[in-house]
Amino acid sequence: MAAVDDTQLLERLLAGEQKAFKELVSTYQSAMRAVAYAIVGNRNADEVVQDAWLSVVRNLNGFEGRSSLKTWLLTITANAAKGRYKQNRREVLLDDLPSPHGTIDDDRFSPGDGHWLVAPFSWHQDTPEALLTENELRECLEHTLLSLSELQSSVLLLRERQGLELEEICNLLEISLSNVRVLLHRARLKVFATVEHFEETGEC
Numbered sequence: 677m678a679a680v681d682d683t684q685l686l687e688r689l690l691a692g693e694q695k696a697f698k699e700l701v702s703t704y705q706s707a708m709r710a711v712a713y714a715i716v717g718n719r720n721a722d723e724v725v726q727d728a729w730l731s732v733v734r735n736l737n738g739f740e741g742r743s744s745l746k747t748w749l750l751t752i753t754a755n756a757a758k759g760r761y762k763q764n765r766r767e768v769l770l771d772d773l774p775s776p777h778g779t780i781d782d783d784r785f786s787p788g789d790g791h792w793l794v795a796p797f798s799w800h801q802d803t804p805e806a807l808l809t810e811n812e813l814r815e816c817l818e819h820t821l822l823s824l825s826e827l828q829s830s831v832l833l834l835r836e837r838q839g840l841e842l843e844e845i846c847n848l849l850e851i852s853l854s855n856v857r858v859l860l861h862r863a864r865l866k867v868f869a870t871v872e873h874f875e876e877t878g879e880c
Contacts, residue, residue, distance in 0.1 A: 700745075707833075728757075731756060828859050832867070
């Protein structure tokens with residue numbers, strides 16, 4: 677995802693430029709939904725995101741730039757989710773999580789930041805056959821994402837697709853760093869298992 681110039685975008689938003697607001701939505705909508713999904717689940721996530729956007733529009737003039745625009749948007753989303761559905765808040769304790777198919781020190785991931793040490797698939801190939809295989813694998817991975825718990829899926833998406841630091845995810849979802857690490861690790865193990873199975877069998 678291309679970097680967004682917060683200052684320039686904010687100026688355009690405050691000037692009432694419709695295109696700027698569309699850019700804002702297209703850039704941050706998926707991250708906002710991931711935050712909402714983690715807190716309230718699939719049924720209410722879209723409503724929370726709508727509430728958040730209304731709050732963004734109302735409070736745009738008050739944005740002081742003390743955090744990035746992205747962090748501000750995600751904080752508003754988290755607050756909207758917590759405020760509207762406080763009673764439905766999902767708390768996942770480490771003891772409640774199923775045992776992983778490996779340890780937290782799994783040698784496929786860096787112990788420091790949890791990044792892949794070895795990429796699980798050769799994404800650089802661009803032959804028609806390879807692209808077809810890539811599309812099939814992508815469908816398998818999307819299916820795996822849907823099978824994850826709401827918090828696992830959200831933590832994985834916020835880290836891998838949105839590039840949030842683990843501490844940012846902790847703050848947004850109000851869960852401990854150790855919980856985030858375990859959720860992320862177990863989600864990655866499931867993704868890795870999907871990839872390995874696909875490479876061995878050609879099937880999900």
